[in-house]
């Protein structure tokens with residue numbers, strides 16, 4: 322589904338942030354991406370969603386060499402990837418319902434065709450009674466879950482989440498992890514970037530991709 326082969330990434334003229342990074346993400350797999358702050362977790366995720374181009378190496382995504390994709394193909398490919406950003410990126414002037422529905426509206430779907438899907442998903446993340454609220458009145462944990470719902474609404478084949486439990490207490494972190502595990506069991510490949518060791522310890526079956534000094538170490 323996704324592979325990196327000897328990928329390097331250098332910002333400007335500085336040293337390489339990522340060096341010779343090689344790994345594969347299989348369909349329906351579950352992995353934590355970890356490493357100290359500044360190790361390059363967000364950078365690696367930005368490479369996957371093609372927000373950055375590698376300085377060297379090969380990235381294959383859904384059986385295509387990412388370097389050969391044109392603008393439309395990149396947009397099309399990104400639709401298969403759900404992303405939970407570290408800073409949520411919810412639109413403050415839209416209700417939770419509208420934020421979660423947005424990816425489907427962008428695809429040109431009629432509201433009647435997705436109303437119940439959005440409502441169900443909001444219930445699934447525990448926000449069924451908050452669907453008319455604006456993001457500005459939500460707690461960090463509620464925003465976190467709304468951004469998870471928005472990432473999932475278009476049923477991505479691959480879900481990337483950048484520190485998805487960074488803003489919540491341990492109880493809610495466990496609940497969010499359970500949502501991701503459920504999603505994985507229903508067939509989505511999941512990559513969670515985190516430096517929360519206690520979160521990783523709660524799901525032993527996950528692979529660990531560990532970034533250190535620009536290199537990636539894999540623990541199956």
Ligand SMILES: Nc1ncnc2c1ncn2[C@@H]1O[C@H](COP(=O)(O)OP(=O)(O)OP(=O)(O)O)[C@@H](O)[C@H]1O
Pocket residue numbers: 332333338356357358359360361362363364365516
């Ligand atoms: N746009 C940029 N321009 C220059 N350097 C950058 C840029 N973005 C990130 N970096 C640098 O690249 C390195 C990796 O950053 P990145 O955000 O990928 O790390 P991270 O592992 O996600 O960190 P954290 O856990 O703190 O979120 C850091 O040294 C950072 O300063």
